[in-house]
Amino acid sequence: MDKETLRKLELLNQLSLTDAQKADVLGFFANREEELNILNAMNTENTERMVHVMPIMTVVREDVAAQPFSRDDLQKGAPETNQGYWCVPRVVE
Amino acid sequence: MKLYTAKSDTVTAKRIVADDMILTKDMPTAAGSKMLDGYMSLLEAEAVTRLTAAGYGICGKADVGEFAIDLVGETSYYGAPTKDGKLTNASVEIVKSSEAMAAIGLDVNGSIRRAAAQGGLVSVKPTYGTVSRYGTIPVACSGETVCVTAKNTDDCREVLDVIVGHDDKDGTSLSETECAKLKKAMPAKSIKKVAMISEMCENVDAETKAKIDAVRAKLAAKGIEVTVVSEPMLSSARVAWNILMSAELCNNVSRYDGVKYGYRTENYTCIDDLYTNTRTEAFGELLKTVILYGSDALSTDNYMKVYDKGLRVRRLICECFAKLFGQYDAVLLPACSKAAYTEDMVAADKYIAFSENVFTAPASITGLPTVTAGGVQLIGPAFSENALFEAAKLYE
Numbered sequence: 001m002d003k004e005t006l007r008k009l010e011l012l013n014q015l016s017l018t019d020a021q022k023a024d025v026l027g028f029f030a031n032r033e034e035e036l037n038i039l040n041a042m043n044t045e046n047t048e049r050m051v052h053v054m055p056i057m058t059v060v061r062e063d064v065a066a067q068p069f070s071r072d073d074l075q076k077g078a079p080e081t082n083q084g085y086w087c088v089p090r091v092v093e
Numbered sequence: 094m095k096l097y098t099a100k101s102d103t104v105t106a107k108r109i110v111a112d113d114m115i116l117t118k119d120m121p122t123a124a125g126s127k128m129l130d131g132y133m134s135l136l137e138a139e140a141v142t143r144l145t146a147a148g149y150g151i152c153g154k155a156d157v158g159e160f161a162i163d164l165v166g167e168t169s170y171y172g173a174p175t176k177d178g179k180l181t182n183a184s185v186e187i188v189k190s191s192e193a194m195a196a197i198g199l200d201v202n203g204s205i206r207r208a209a210a211q212g213g214l215v216s217v218k219p220t221y222g223t224v225s226r227y228g229t230i231p232v233a234c235s236g237e238t239v240c241v242t243a244k245n246t247d248d249c250r251e252v253l254d255v256i257v258g259h260d261d262k263d264g265t266s267l268s269e270t271e272c273a274k275l276k277k278a279m280p281a282k283s284i285k286k287v288a289m290i291s292e293m294c295e296n297v298d299a300e301t302k303a304k305i306d307a308v309r310a311k312l313a314a315k316g317i318e319v320t321v322v323s324e325p326m327l328s329s330a331r332v333a334w335n336i337l338m339s340a341e342l343c344n345n346v347s348r349y350d351g352v353k354y355g356y357r358t359e360n361y362t363c364i365d366d367l368y369t370n371t372r373t374e375a376f377g378e379l380l381k382t383v384i385l386y387g388s389d390a391l392s393t394d395n396y397m398k399v400y401d402k403g404l405r406v407r408r409l410i411c412e413c414f415a416k417l418f419g420q421y422d423a424v425l426l427p428a429c430s431k432a433a434y435t436e437d438m439v440a441a442d443k444y445i446a447f448s449e450n451v452f453t454a455p456a457s458i459t460g461l462p463t464v465t466a467g468g469v470q471l472i473g474p475a476f477s478e479n480a481l482f483e484a485a486k487l488y489e
Contacts, residue, residue, distance in 0.1 A: 001389070009385045009392075013343070014350070014368040017381065025382050028444050032386060035332045036399065042329065044405035051404060052235065053411065053460035054222045054475070056265055069135050077132055079357035086352055091364050 001029035095171045096183040097153045105150030112198030113157045116228040124230045125157040125169035128375035138228030140256040155183040161201040165208045179433040182208030195243035195252045203453025206465045210428035216242040221460025222267035225260030231345045233338040236457040274476035281479030288322040288421040300432035304468030311488040334454035336403035343387030424472040
C-alpha cells in the first residue's frame, strides 16, 4: 500500500483523511499485508470458496405488489426534502 | 458513561435491553455512530417482535462501539463506557445491575463475547441462521449473529428459545426444522470430551489463565475429559475474518451518504463534497480504516489474492472444526487475552480489536455456536447449543 493507492481508496469510498490518519492507516495496511503471509502459507488450490457457512436457499415469495412504507414515512429521517423528493446539491450545471 | 442511548418505560417484569445494532420503532438506533445519531427506524428487528409477542419488554437501547467492530464498545460516538478505570460494555453493565434480565445484541467482531467473559456473564452466539438478522444494522452479514447475554445459562437459554426460528424476511434464515434443534425441549447429547486449543491459551494474562484452569478443573471434576490440542490453523481464522468482515463492512456502510437518512454535513457546495464531508465527519477512525481495508481487499488487484483467499481459508477452518468434532464434543478457548481492557491499551494500539479477535474469529467465520461463561468460550458443532449450555452450567 502506498500513498497514491490510499488516495484512490479515499476517493472511491468518499472519505478524506488527515495526514496523521493516513500514516496510521498505512501502518494498519502494512500489518495486514504481513499477516496475509499466514494465509498464503496455506494451500487452498483445491479448496472451494465458502461464501455462506450454512446451506442457504434462495428465498422465493409470491410476487404481490405492496407498499410497506409510505413516502412520507420514508422521508421522516431525511436531512432535507422538498415536495416528496430528497434534496441534494445541483449535479448538472 | 452513557449506558443507554434510549430508555423505554416498559413495565413488563421480563425486561430485555437491546443493543444499538438492533432496530426498534419506538426508540432511536445509532449503531454507536454519529452517522445514525437519533435515527428512527420504520421497522423493528424480528428478535424484538418475537420477544414483545412473548411478553418481554424492551427497556432500552444499550450503547455499542461504532458498528460493533471494536473491543467492547470503546469507539462509540457517545463515549467509551468505563468502570473503575477499565473499559466496560453497556449491555453487560445493564444486565449486571439487574435493570434487564438479559441483553440481545449483534455479535460482529466478538465484542459481546469479550464483554461477557470480562463481565462474568453468560452469552450465547447461536448457530448462524437460527436467529433472524432482519432488523439489525448490517455490517458483516456472512458471520454476524444476534446473541443473548444474561447472568446465567437459564436466563440466556430462555431468551434464546424465544428468538430462535425461521424468518422469511431474512434470506439467510434456516428452516424451522433446523432452528427447532436449538429449542430447550430438544434432547442434548452430553459433552464428554473437550479439546482445549493450546495456542489460544498461551498468550493470555494470569487472570484469564486462572479462569481457563478453573473451568478445566470443574469440567474434569464432573467427569468431562479435557485434552490440550495443538491446532494452529484456528489462529489464522482471525486473518481471514478480518478480510471478510472488512470487505462486507465496506459494502454495507456505503449506503450512508447523507442523502436519505442519517447525518448530513453542513459543509458542502457540490454532491461530491456532500458525500465525502458527511462520511468523513460522521465516521470514526477505526471504521474509516476498516472501510479502506475492505475496499482494497475487493479491488481488482487484490480480489483473488486477498478476498478470495479469505473465502477459501474459511472452508479450511470449517474443515478443521469438523475434524476436531470427529474426536471431541466441544472446543474450549478463551474469549479474550485480558481480564479487562483499559483506554491506555486502546490508545497504544487503536487497532487492537483486529488482533484480540483471534479468540472470537473462529466461531464468527464458521457460524458455529458458542456459549461464553466462566470467562471462556465453549464452541460446539452447529445446533449444539443445548449441550453447550449444559456443560457451561457446570462452571458458570
